[in-house]
Amino acid sequence: MSSIDIRQQLAHLPLFHQLSPEQLSELAGHGKTLRVDKGETLFRRGDACDGMYAVVYGKVKLTLMSPQGVEKVMEIIHPGQSFAEAVMFLGKPMPVEAQTLEDSLLLHIGAAGIFQILAADPNFARNMLAGMSMRLHGMVRDVERYSLESALQRVIGYLLQQLDAGADQPATLTLEANKNLIASRLNLTPETFSRVLQQLAKAGLAEVNGREIRLSDPAALSRYGLDAG
Template sequence: MAVARKIKIQAFLGNLPLFNDLLAEELDRIALGTVEQHLERGQMLYRKGEPSTGMYCVVYGQIKLSSTSAQGDEKVVEIIGPGASFGEAVMFMEKPHLLYAQALADSLLLQVSRQVIFDEIDRDSAFARKLMAGLSRRVHSLVSDVEWYSLRSGAERVIGYLLRQPLEGDPAGGYRVNLPTSKNVVASRLSLTPEHFSRILHELAEARLIAVNGREVAVFDVERLRAYHPRA
């Protein structure tokens, strides 16, 4: 059983951009420092202030990274899906976690220990560069988020978010967008209150640009939606 489990971890890690250039023996070493973590929906992975012991890769499920104000208001910083990793920055800083991590769905994670990552960096400078590139992309994405939320209206944020999601359908019959998580979580991710998010969806529906049915959003005309000017 142990051998089968090890092969499973190797195969998954070997398909991730961070690890896909590593040789089999290098994946062997990393797999030895990797453990599976199963989380049920709503379960906390870690809380702000807890020590970091490594980085995480999502096999399936969704992980919400968030912060909470002194008043208890939550801000969703990022939603991590299958094939993505997180936790690298605080791992390198050797500081406590700055965010909360919670499963939005039943999830399977691989936790790669800090020590095995550090050992591999010492052996392979190319691996270190890939880690740095991944962290740089994450920082760039977060800076883009701040710029987007600071300079765009709520409606522009919602439209941009919808158009960045995978679209199912065709121009003749229209498209469908399936929200990856609850509307409250999406609203927080866009720095909107749930009420404001709902009003924007209603406004877009009144303009006959979309129709909303639970988490499914029908997009009637992508170009009209992209060109829509929100109400004053």
């Protein structure tokens, strides 16, 4: 794949939107496209990190492994999003494992390229800082969930978050992955996740149909978490 193509892919990523044509070209010189089949491992915990990744299409899961071999999903990366930027800056080994959930097209951008643009373009630095801040913010939310909320509340919170904010009317959403992965993401066993969804269904708040979930009354759902929590 030529570097022209890489350039175009880069240009579509939010992180790189404001870069000049020259900067894009420069960056493209440090980039590689990767076509990866579903289920492939990109890197494991402990691997050296020589750059960051971005998803053009497909999905990638970032996971932790317990000593007993239980997998915990940290994040599910969607098209347009990137990952491993933070590790790249620290020069530490990867703290998580990355695996594709679907056949995917990824970009890998070497650290050198990023550092060059960074040195030249203050706006880019701000963009990266903003991106990293969002990550951090998301993690704070996660820790908050795990620490303070019950299984029921975590599921409700997740469902509401999947909705476009401010939806006060009935709405339908599609789970971003299979239920096992979502459960892990929420730090639940698949069994518990299933039971909670049933509970919501019986309470008349949700209608579950495979990965499709219809929420008849988001506001009521939100309240339900507080009482029955």
